[in-house]
Amino acid sequence: MAALVGVVAIVLSLAQANGVAAVFNAQAFRSDVTLLTHNDLYGNTSTRQAATIVLSARQSQEKSQVGCEALQETLWTLANGTDLDFLRYLDYEKVTDDVGLYWIGNGGAPGCKAITTLGKVQTTACDTRLPALCSHSASLSSPASTDVGPRWQASVNTGKATVLGYRDKLSFRFLGLKYAPRPARFGYSKYQAPSDNISALAYGPGCVQSGCREPSCSEDCLFLNVWTPYLPTKVPSTTKKAVMLWIHGGGFTSGYGSDTTFDGGNMASRGDVVVVTINYRLSTLGHLALDNTTLRGNYWLSDQIAALDWVRAHIEDFGGDKQQVTIFGQSAGAASVRALLASPLAKGKFSRAILQSVPGGVGYAKTFSEYLSISEATALTKSILDETSCAQPDKSLQLACLRALDPVSLVGGRTVARYPVVDGTYLTSKELLLNGSGPTLDVAVMTGVMRDDGDPFSAFSKSSNASQALIEQGYNAAEIIGSNKFPVPNGLNTTLDIFNLTSRVATDAMFRCLTQSTAYSSVSNGVFPAVYSYEIDRGYQISEWSPNPPTCEAPITPGHPYGDPNAPYFHCHSGELYSVFGTIIRQGRQPRDQNDIPFSQYLLDSWTAFGRTKNPNPARDFLRARGFANTSAIVEGTTPWGTVDAGNPKLRALNVKPKDEGFRELEQCAVLGFPLDYYAD
Missing domain, CATH: 3.40.50.1820 (Alpha/Beta hydrolase fold, catalytic domain)
Structure with a gap:
């Protein structure tokens, strides 16, 4: 692993010359990096607080220490009474029965120390090539307290872009990643590969919804967020994690991928998965359909499919497995999962689906699972045209009027569009076909x-x-x-x-x-x-x-x-x-x-x-x-x-x-x- 030390030395020397700390880059580091802790979900009140950063590269004790320093950490020094049971996971799914051995700090004692995954510390020849456990000093983040300072930052190269995120105690966090450019109003979104340097230290704005306007919400809102416990140095990696992509609810009229209820850190850490949450267009801006025009609805669904395309193109750079993607959601998010199961354009983009409380049946719930025709949706659109004074005899003038309106007026009126529709492209049947007349799905x-x-x-x-x-x-x-x-x-x-x-x-x-x-x-x-x-x-x-x-x-x-x-x-x-x-x-x-x-x-x-x-x-x-x-x-x-x-x-x-x-x-x-x-x- 001489290359690792060389790269680290260059990065450190450049950083020192400029008087700033180096930002860890997963691909340049030449070692897979894993954040490991027990995580019993009790947060700072837990009695099991031990955490470590695992370097997979097998190298000498000296080189491992240099690797830890590149993360602005040191080789892990054990405190008295540390619960070490969580180290056993390092041997999980090994094809051999050998017990893993990892470099740790010597705590001032003579010689070089290593620890087994069973928690036994032993003196080991310093030039032995072993993986290493570094200290992990980052604290738990919270909705009220997040430290994104340079010490905790980490970058990932993906495609032609370099994405800057950060770590807390539980995961690497990459927030506010744009998965598609801002579409034209009532236009369909398409995945676009990222480029250049991207800051992913904070959530992007939510999609426009009632009571939320610029800068908190915007029509330029197609952002996703990634939490991962693991960053590979090379792609494809042999240690890829399953991906869980969450689609928020909110009746198709409200909600955010940045809602901290859905913070993915605990799920990523405890479940050993990569978690993704997304925004998608809401209300009339995401659903408006009008017959005999180009407005055919389901813009929200095109957003979700574009997000899946981003995941398939880039998630492996963040430690995920594009062949093991679960889509899951609750309420309107579960209705979204159902629609993605029904959509021919989403086929093959995921292999598992969890539907939590899908609305369907009567009243308010009916249209979440039984889709409107364009003509049925148009009947509702006419009320929107009347309320916005866009009810003009010429359809082109109606569209021009709708596209010129303040977006908040379209999502905050008495009548809003919030219905999946059978547009013939994204949805081709009035419901998910379960009677044997539709395709079978390997999901x-x-x-x-x-x-x-x-x-x-x-x-x-x-x-x-x-x-x-x-x-x-x-x-x-x-x-x-x-x-x-x-x-x-x-x-x-x-x-x-x-x-x-x-x-x-x-x-x-x-x-x-x-x-x-x-x-x-x-x-x-x-x-x-x-x-x-x-x-x-x-x-x-x-x-x-x-x-x-x-x-x-x-x-x-x-x-x-x-x-x-x-x-x-x-x-x-x-x-x-x-x-x-x-x-x-x-x-x-x-x-x-x-x-x-x-x-x-x-x-x-x-x-x-x-x-x-x-x-x-x-x-x-x-x-x-x-x-x-x-x-x-x-x-x-x-x-x-x-x-x-x-x-x-x-x-x-x-x-x-x-x-x-x-x-x-x-x-x-x-x-x-x-x-x-x-x-x-």
Whole structure:
């Protein structure tokens, strides 16, 4: 590794001559670099704080020290009582049984020291060629505190560009990377290769949405963010990580890839994956369609496909594997995943898909899964034309008027476009075809809901009559009440009893029924090679959105000042997001009981296991190697999560003690007109 020392020496001497610290460059460094820590998701309150930077290059102790100095670190010196179990992961998936040995600092003791992956320190001849463990001094970042100073910066060469990011304790972070140039308003985006020097130290602006304008939001908003625990020196690397690309929700009218709820650091670190989040155009700017013009909608979908093209072109330079891409999203993000599964232009760009709480069925939810025709979308566009004074007889004048408007007026009016449409190019059928008439897809799928997903889409009724409350919310009260499948709870609070009924109906009619039909129908007709189904029975509602308060919040009790998750409350839409991304602590929330963080560990471990292997059951040897005792205990205490069997469909009920159950509310779904075989025929 003489080349490594030569490059490092040149970089250091140039930096010293200019009086500044050198910026680490992955490709020039000539060694793969991994950030490794236990990461139990407890943040700074964790009792397991040890972290190290792993240099894969095998070289002498002296050269390893020079390599660490290039990262502005030193060879790792162990503190007394350091928990070293996480080092076992360095031997995971080795083809031989030998125990790894790595250079560390000698702590002032004579001789050169190395440590085994079992934590045994030994004196070793200094010219032995070994990989090395460097100190890792970067702190945890948070929404309120991020240090992007030169000491922590790292650059990656990709294509004709050099991208400057930084590291914190958990991952290398590259934020605000443009994946496509600003498209013309109501034009389709296309991936464009980056060039020159790019700063990726801060998020780019979000896409224009109601209440957000320049500079926080812009029409020039097609940015993505990358979190990776690993940077290779050469591409293709033999140690590529699975990629998980997140698509945010927000009803197709709001949301950001930079939302810190979805910070990818914990998922990348604990799950050993590369995480990507994206912006895409929203509301009328992302969806407007008008017949007999070039406005055919689905601009948002072209954005998402362009982001996938960027990932396929560049993610390997950031340690990812372009052949192992999972797309996952929640709510409108899950509807996006569904549309990408349906789109012929997205085929082959990903191999796994997770759909969390896809809206579909009745009312507000219908058009997320059943796509409008151009003529149907045009009927809605006419209202927008009227409201914006662009309703002129000549279509070309209408387009010119719409393109000249302040973008905020297009997304903040009484009527906005937010519908996927059958444009004949990006979407060619009115829904994802699961009845056997469409193509089979080599994509493993995981899909599910929150137990009370419909709570935010119901409302407290002023009526004490259940039928009247259902009618107010657009349901066929006679069929629902007359079926005797939806009894009204008989509690002490009539208003809450009726809300329980309408929330149950909303959950079934807008989320659960068609999610279960999606799983059943796709398996019945062999659309996907594997389908896993779940329902989450524990929620921690995000602080930014908690409708119908306090129904989605665990009730506060003297023994549980932050809420008692074991007491009755609604497990609502978006209630899984903190847990899936492992961001409860990072977002400034407190564990409500001793199970909140272990449950988050289990969900994150299951989601990333699916990303790595197409199977949500974390491998037991992986968990042992990582020292993930809590998830190990859960996995060992239950049967494996199986794929959906059309003959006996089951879901995994996800809670502190997961279990398998048959699909839920099947009789109720039939009453609502959404039987299990709804999509099958």
